[in-house]
Amino acid sequence: MADHQEAGTPITVENAWPFTSVTHAFLEGRSAAVVVGSDLRVWDLDDRQLIRHVTLPYFPPEKDFKHGLRDVACTRVNGRVVAVTGGYDKTVRIVDLLAGAQVGDPLTGHTSTIWAVACGSLHGTPIALTAGDDTTVGLWDLRQRQPIGRPLTGHTKAVRSVAWGRVDGRSVAISSDRDTVLVWDLEASPPMPRPLEDLGGEVRAVALTAVGGRPVAVTGGEDVRLWDPLTGRPVGPPLFDGRDTFVSSLACGTLHGRPTVLAAIYGQHVRVWDLEEHRRIGPTPPGRYADEVPAHWTDPATGDVYDLTGDLVDDDGDRWKVVDYDGIEPIVCELPNDPTVAFGIVDAHQEFGLSSVITPGRHR
Structure with missing residues (x-):
């Protein structure tokens, strides 16, 4: 995360179904990745060794087919680290990761x-939230291994993403059916949903976090947006760097003590946003990621060479400035400088023309 570079070589698996979800857990003080697909596997991330391979039994037992898992989340139940899974067979599984076996x-x-x-807690009890094609969100007591009340209803389409968090000390959930995003107060009886307003397009991923001590809901689609979960209204402008993107999943955390969101984008890359800077909290302008911006940059797709040593002027005569370099390509914005409306230089070239600074590649 410090230099946006992949850490070591990928972990590869032969003769496995495609993996559909990954999460993180600490097992006996060691950092581990928990991955699901046709089965569940756990890798020690320090030495990159497979330490658990759990094949879950069919359910009902007389059915003989590969059920396939779609998602996984981890938590602690009675002091044991467990993974909670859901998938095509419509069931929720609880797996003790140290024992490498299904619980009940x-x-x-x-x-x-x-x-x-998603996993969380409610009144001190570890819980799981599950969302599915039946348009409901299930709430489960992981100690008693039973549902808590009736499923949460309010969506009219398949629910594809769900997350847990706390808002003003209360346990809440957020769920999305791509066209509607609902925030649920899990401590209300019954839990009542509050919709987010003006989503700005389809939403594929949701998360809950805090920025500057304030609870924030995060959604991902054509861009990343922040919301006040108490009012359902947007907080600040969308997080967007000008590239054609579509967010498929989100994760929130901290980097150097600052709140961040990681957004996985269809197209094999990941964006990282500083939630404080992009919300323009405080008087300081957004900081720059790169210590140094390249003087020349070559587009690997076309071979076009961009000369960034002089003035950057588009084909309409408007001036631009290189404001950052994210390790993929230079990031530019039109003057007067507004870093919240920035573009990858390739998109700026295609949209506005930067002919004066480009030497076309031979295989363009």
């Missing part, structure tokens, strides 16, 4: 595929 029978209640799983 699968939890049933959903009537179709479970797409998303």
